[in-house]
Amino acid sequence: MEVPARHTGDASMSSRVLHEPVLTIVTLGDSILDCARYNDYGVHPGQLIVRNDDRLFPAFAGRDLSSNGPAALMHRAMDGGRVDDLSQQARGLRIAVPAVALITVGGNDLLAGLAADRGAGLARFERTLDTFLRRLPVRPVLLGNVYDPTFGDDSRNFLATDVRLARTNLCRMNALLADLAGAHGELVDVHGHFLRGDPSWFTQTIEPSLRGASEVRAAFLRAVLKARASR
Secondary structure (H helix, E strand, O other): OOOOOOOOOOHHHHHHHHOOOOEEEEEEEOOOOOOHHHOOOOOOHHHHHHOOOOOOOHHHOOOOHHHOOOEEEEEOOOOOOOHHHHHHHOOOOOOOOOEEEEEEOOHHHHHOOHHHOOOHHHHHHHHHHHHHHHHOOOOOEEEEOOOOOOOOOHHHOOOOOOHHHHHHHHHHHHHHHHHHHHHHOEEEOHHHHHHOOOHHHEEOOOEEOHHHHHHHHHHHHHHHHHHHHHO
């Protein structure tokens, strides 16, 4: 779904804004960015970055891209997405305007087996993601890391995997995401942001709730606004 640009202000301001290039937000990855089905309002972080819902989140009024210039959304992230799905999500992607790629990936790969990995699986994940990022025709890239819905509390462990191994592999996952972000763009510390949260940020144990969708937005917003300013 694409979100149209919103223009505000007097006629002279509108004329100036109309001549600014549209900044397109491209979302890729998993349910951290594709969580609309997990709240009653059908919103996800990319929507909120492009155009805030001032009724639901009045604290973010005026702190969206559309309040400060033309912006659009190309939403390709998919609930359940893994690293092997990224190439399909980006298939046919052609960007002829300024754009920023928001990517969250790794959580479902951990759930699908990498939480119990002894080395080879995470190494393959890293190679696959590195290849994808090298080929992605969008810059800059803002790569989010994987949050911990247990808030670091081992008593909340919901996996069959031994919690010590699972936590080690979460740390390994986030370390390699940080390395790849440094090589291809910028890391967005979703993990660190969510450690300061509470269970209301989640639904169905691991998915972002309505509040969680806004908090993912908050984690990415600074870097997105920085990217716009650099244009």
